Amino acid sequence: MTTPLYxxxxxSKHYGSVVALDDVSLQLxxxxxxxxxxxxxxxxxxxxxxxxxxxxxxHGQVFLExxxxxxxxxxxxxxxxxxxxxxxSGLAPHLSVSANVFLGREEYVKGIFGKLGxxxxxxxxxxxxxxxxxxxxxxxxxxxxxxxLSGGQRQAVAIGRAVSWASKVIILxxxxxxxxxxxxxxxxxxxxxxxxxxxxxIFISHTLPHVLEVTDRIVVLRLGKIVADxxxxxxxxxxxxxxxxxxxxxx
Amino acid sequence: xxxxxxxxxSLLGNQQVLxxxxxxxxxxxxxxxSPDFFARPVFANILADWYPLILIAIGETFVIISGGxxxxxxxxxxxxxxxxxxxxxxxxxxHYGANETLLIGFLIAVGVGVxxxxxxxxxITKAGVVPFIATLVTLGAGEGLSVVFTGxxxxxxxxxxxxxxxxxNIFQLFSRPGILIILLVVILGLYLHKTRFGRYTFAIGxxxxxxxxxxxxVNRHLAKVYILSAVLSSLAGYYFYxxxxxxxPTTGNGAELQAIAAVVIGGVALSGGQGNFLGTVLGAAIISxxxxxxxFINVPANWKQVVVAALIFVAVFLQELRTRVRK
Numbered sequence: 001m002t003t004p005l006y007x008x009x010x011x012s013k014h015y016g017s018v019v020a021l022d023d024v025s026l027q028l029x030x031x032x033x034x035x036x037x038x039x040x041x042x043x044x045x046x047x048x049x050x051x052x053x054x055x056x057x058x059h060g061q062v063f064l065e066x067x068x069x070x071x072x073x074x075x076x077x078x079x080x081x082x083x084x085x086x087x088x089s090g091l092a093p094h095l096s097v098s099a100n101v102f103l104g105r106e107e108y109v110k111g112i113f114g115k116l117g118x119x120x121x122x123x124x125x126x127x128x129x130x131x132x133x134x135x136x137x138x139x140x141x142x143x144x145x146x147x148x149l150s151g152g153q154r155q156a157v158a159i160g161r162a163v164s165w166a167s168k169v170i171i172l173x174x175x176x177x178x179x180x181x182x183x184x185x186x187x188x189x190x191x192x193x194x195x196x197x198x199x200x201x202i203f204i205s206h207t208l209p210h211v212l213e214v215t216d217r218i219v220v221l222r223l224g225k226i227v228a229d230x231x232x233x234x235x236x237x238x239x240x241x242x243x244x245x246x247x248x249x250x251x
Numbered sequence: 252x253x254x255x256x257x258x259x260x261s262l263l264g265n266q267q268v269l270x271x272x273x274x275x276x277x278x279x280x281x282x283x284x285s286p287d288f289f290a291r292p293v294f295a296n297i298l299a300d301w302y303p304l305i306l307i308a309i310g311e312t313f314v315i316i317s318g319g320x321x322x323x324x325x326x327x328x329x330x331x332x333x334x335x336x337x338x339x340x341x342x343x344x345x346h347y348g349a350n351e352t353l354l355i356g357f358l359i360a361v362g363v364g365v366x367x368x369x370x371x372x373x374x375i376t377k378a379g380v381v382p383f384i385a386t387l388v389t390l391g392a393g394e395g396l397s398v399v400f401t402g403x404x405x406x407x408x409x410x411x412x413x414x415x416x417x418x419x420n421i422f423q424l425f426s427r428p429g430i431l432i433i434l435l436v437v438i439l440g441l442y443l444h445k446t447r448f449g450r451y452t453f454a455i456g457x458x459x460x461x462x463x464x465x466x467x468x469v470n471r472h473l474a475k476v477y478i479l480s481a482v483l484s485s486l487a488g489y490y491f492y493x494x495x496x497x498x499x500p501t502t503g504n505g506a507e508l509q510a511i512a513a514v515v516i517g518g519v520a521l522s523g524g525q526g527n528f529l530g531t532v533l534g535a536a537i538i539s540x541x542x543x544x545x546x547f548i549n550v551p552a553n554w555k556q557v558v559v560a561a562l563i564f565v566a567v568f569l570q571e572l573r574t575r576v577r578k
Contacts, residue, residue: 075466086464092457094524095450103454104465106447117446 003066005030005200006051006082006169011060013046020046021057022224028169028200033191035211035232036204038221039244044204047221048173051202052084053077064168078104081168085175090158091146098128098142101161131164132157136190152183159187163194170194171202176210188214208240220244266518269569270533274540281544288547295419295426299494301539302432303328303487305532307506308513309439310480312531315514316443317476318456318523319375319382324484324510326393327367328503332488333397335360336498339409349410356409357489364485367393368478375477376470382477390507397500405499414496428493432486440528452476456523512559513538516566537562 004027013021021043028034038044049055050062053071062069064080071077074084091100102124108114125142132139137160139153146154159175172191176184184207191214194201205211211218211232218235220228220243228243235243242248282289307324314321339356347355367389374385417426425433443449451472454462463469484503491502515521516537517530541562542555 073466074464075468078466084464086460090461090464092454092461092524094457095454099450099454100461103450103461104467106450108447117442117448119445119447119450121445 002029004028004063005032005065006202007063008047008050008057009061009063011047011050011057011062013043013050013055014058019224021050024060024221024224024226026219026226026229028202030168030200031195031198032217033195033201033203033215035215035218036202036221037206037208037211037218037240037244041223042221042244043224044221045173046224048084048086048171048202048204051077051169051171052082052086054084075104078165081166082171083162083166083169084171085158085162085173087174087177090161091154093147094145096125096143096145097132097139097149097157098125100146100157101128101131101142101164105165132160135160135163136186136193152179152186155179155183156186156190159190163190163199166194166199169200169202171204173204174206175203176205176207184210208237212237212240222246266570267527267529267533270517270530270537274533274537277537277540277544281540281547285547288544291423292419293543293547295424297536297539297543298425298429299417299419300542301535302426302429303490304506304509304513304539305436305535306432306483306487306490307480307510308517308531308535309436309528310483311507311510311514312517312519312526312528313439313443313452313476314382314480315511315519315521316456316523316526317452317473318459319473319477320386320511320521321371321477321480322383322386322507323367323371323389323393324480324487325503325506325508326390326397327364327481327484328488328491328506329397329500330367330393330400330488331360331363331485332492332502333401333406333498333500334363335489336406336409336492337400339413339492340406343409349412352410353413353416356492360485360489360492361482362485364482364488365478367484368481369474371477371481372474376473394500394504401498401500403500405495405497407497409492409496413493417490417494428490432490435486436528436532440532443528448472448475453524456525458524509538509559512563516562518566518570520570534566 006028009025011021011024012019024047036044036047050057053074053076062071064082069080092103107120107124109118109120128142137156139157146157149157155175159172162170176187179187188210191201191203203211203215212235215232217231218240219226239248307328311321311324335356338359339352342352342355370389371385374380374388375382417428419426421427421430443452451462451467454467455469455472459469488503492498513534514531517534519526519530538559541558545555545558546552
């Protein structure tokens with residue numbers, strides 16, 4: 001097998017005496033959409049935090065393109081090309097669309113004022129619009145504040161932001177939550193477009209039809225362990241649900 | 252027609268324009284009631300009240316936009332003023348030159364500000380104490396230490412020429428430190444609205460989780476914000492020394508409330524993420540004008556607090572109305 005794009009090997013995470021992740025290993029190939037599912041408390045959020053660099057695993061290793069990495073902060077992972085969209089916490093509502101798209105990656109005006117930290121606001125407004133359009137999102141003016149957008153538009157900006165910056169891996173935690181059918185469909189087509197660009201996508205969701213529709217492979221977590229890791233074609237809704245709840249034992 | 256109507260509506264919906272109107276109405280009202288009010292020395296005096304207030308209120312603006320609060324600004328004014336005054340008294344009795352003494356006094360005042368800012372930062376980011384409590388601790392400690400250091404009485408005995416510096420000798424309206432303060436306020440306003448530092452301040456106040464996820468070192472940024480606030484307070488403390496030629500332990504008592512009032516009247520949301528430095532500039536100006544104006548219309552000075560309280564209520568009520576209309 002070729003080198004995976006992103007990989008965790010034998011990862012465990014303990015919070016005091018609580019074992020949130022127990023010897024988890026998974027691999028992600030370029031251009032692959034991996035579904036990560038599991039009931040509440042199965043360890044999905046913990047795994048997302050390890051993958052995004054927010055938490056360090058107690059045991060185990062993380063590899064990006066075959067090279068072992070230790071993320072000390074989400075910033076390290078971002079710099080290496082691993083973007084994460086967290087559930088419901090992605091955007092600063094009082095800031096404009098472009099301020100959010102460029103948050104943490106601001107561009108400066110040329111010359112001495114740029115060195116003093118003055119922002120190239122016009123350029124970022126234009127580029128934010130272009131970046132969002134490139135990943136397939138039509139958003140109203142870049143200078144509108146996020147709080148003036150609808151829930152669907154906000155989520156589109158959050159996903160567009162993550163996809164437009166990701167150079168290798170994108171982790172989407174419940175990106176279709178609280179969205180209507182049409183908006184969720186748009187999110188899924190953004191994921192397909194990211195896949196076509198060769199990004200590895202990790203898609204975490206409770207909405208199993210979305211998972212079955214968009215992923216290539218599904219990993220099921222239960223009580224901190226991986227209980228299934230198989231191509232999406234080998235699941236149907238009933239079998240997937242049974243594996244999540246433990247009524248079907250796939251191992 | 253509709254276009255101009257819409258423009259007028261959006262202007263009136265703009266807090267800064269409203270505040271400017273309020274300010275002008277107040278000045279006009281006081282001037283009609285008491286013609287003596289509309290005179291250069293009066294405005295020079297209003298400005299002299301405004302300089303220290305705007306210094307601490309701008310610091311408070313950064314802090315509140317970042318989602319926190321700094322109650323220790325008034326105590327920092329006091330403690331930096333008295334420590335600097337004590338040092339300058341010693342230097343003067345040991346025959347240091349006036350200019351060196353004033354410079355060293357300035358550096359010591361700023362140093363005290365840095366110490367208070369660092370203490371606030373450590374409590375908030377390392378010990379996890381909420382800003383309200385952390386800065387309440389430094390408020391109490393600062394006010395207490397000011398009394399301890401001075402025995403409760405004002406400290407004079409510094410350079411004799413200090414007070415000359417605060418004379419309004421530029422167009423008989425501005426003092427030299429005042430001009431520097433105005434410059435500083437403009438620079439800080441640009442920093443709040445045009446630079447990455449300001450952008451991060453808004454982002455953290457708006458959603459700290461999003462800021463952290465975007466790779467911003469939230470704690471390091473908050474450290475800068477709280478140190479900035481404390482240093483600006485210490486500059487106000489030093490300014491008071493120049494104006495009064497003494498460092499008094501009670502200087503700055505209650506200034507935190509005036510600063511927060513200026514910020515709130517200026518339209519900065521206490522919940523963080525929103526605000527405009529021009530609002531704070533005008534909010535502080537309104538408070539300073541009220542303070543002087545009431546004296547001219549023979550209202551006892553103590554009424555000032557009541558008027559400021561009413562202004563706070565009106566400002567917050569208007570904001571509430573606007574958000575309700577928007578929804």
